[in-house]
Amino acid sequence: MATGASSVSSSTGRSPSNPVQFHPTVKKLLNDGHSVFIEASPHPVLTTALQDTADTTDTHALITGTLRRNEGTLHRFHLSLAHLHTHGIPVDWTPAVPEAGDDAPHDLPTYPFQHRSYWLEDAATDGDPESLGLHTTQHPLLAAATTLAQGDALLLTGRISLRTHPWLADHAIDGTAVLPAAAALELALEAGRLLGDLPVDELTLDAPVAIPAAGGVDVQMTAGAPRGDGRRELTLHTRAYDDADDDSALHRAWTSHGTGLLGAAGSASDSAPGSLTSWPPAGATAVDAGEVYERLVA
CATH class of the missing domain: 3.10.129.110 (Polyketide synthase dehydratase)
Structure with a gap:
């Protein structure tokens, strides 16, 4: 499935007279501006081919599955949705997360997080004397x-x-x-x-x-x-x-x-040199x- 309600399907029973046209179809979708592809299946088998096609067209695309072999659980499905969500794809979480009660999601605070360190701060500060x-x-x-x-x-x-x-x-x-x-x-x-x-x-x-x-x-x-x-x-x-x-250096x-x-x-004034108002001093000779x-x- 691609964004924009486009879909791509394949059939293992194709014949030479009726090819699937998977590669040309994916290229057409990419050229039309589709950038997100989701393979809805119990185990992704087309994601690699989708990624290879996107690479040949120098197009950035987000490609993911829904479930995996031996991971056909709702948790795995939610992880796939979270993967899309963290990449900026709008996800409707209403069916997955209750809207009421203590488990309801909350917006992030409008101010920066306030951090309090659990551990005591180190007294030394980067070698400050x-x-x-x-x-x-x-x-x-x-x-x-x-x-x-x-x-x-x-x-x-x-x-x-x-x-x-x-x-x-x-x-x-x-x-x-x-x-x-x-x-x-x-x-x-x-x-x-x-x-x-x-x-x-x-x-x-x-x-x-x-x-x-x-x-x-x-x-x-x-x-x-x-x-x-x-x-x-x-x-x-x-x-x-x-x-x-290490500590052994103290005994060097x-x-x-x-x-x-x-x-x-x-006694400083007795031996203090005259003020050098210009450099080099008058009459000085440069030496290599x-x-x-x-x-x-x-």
Whole structure:
């Protein structure tokens, strides 16, 4: 049966002089705009042929049966009606569903469904440092900071990888990406900024920070408690991680890369550089970074 009160039937007792003309008839119905075909039978045998015909004409058609072999129940019939209903075909449910009583169908509410979760919400929110009791920084390499409960030290943490910081791939020595020394200085400057714009008096890098091709490194920049002269000692550490890390990663050793000193409070103006109102500064000469790397490799 097709929409528009058209029907298609077949006979297994056809003769060569009186063919069924199933394929031409279905094509004619499709060309006339019929798009829904229902095979009313105890088991669909024509739905495949109907679908093949629709495919050859590049026509979208909804094709279904009513019952199936070993499923000749009213429930199966209702499932077929529901299939049509969910595809936008009007179905008169009056004979199937009582119109009165508690089982009567109801319209959907005119407002959005109001959802209440049965389970408790997860306290963590996608790695937000604030939800972990840390301070969120705006630094591209050090994402979080906190002060230690004992010792008045400042701890800054972050993660660096070629995936999150692809520009590091351009700073490679002998095929290995490394964190530029200027970036390490920037980490120290961030520690000083969070402690009230303390200047960086010293920074000595003992070992380069190598960035692995897969995974990355955890970074810790620590500014210790003020000494007697008001200065704070800096330390830079990293440890490698991979994307499949589990709890065992907590036991990986940290590598020390450098130490330094932050100046005392109130000394920032003594060593602060002049304001750079233009870039590059007047009189500066551009240097090809590739030449510098070649010299370092040599």
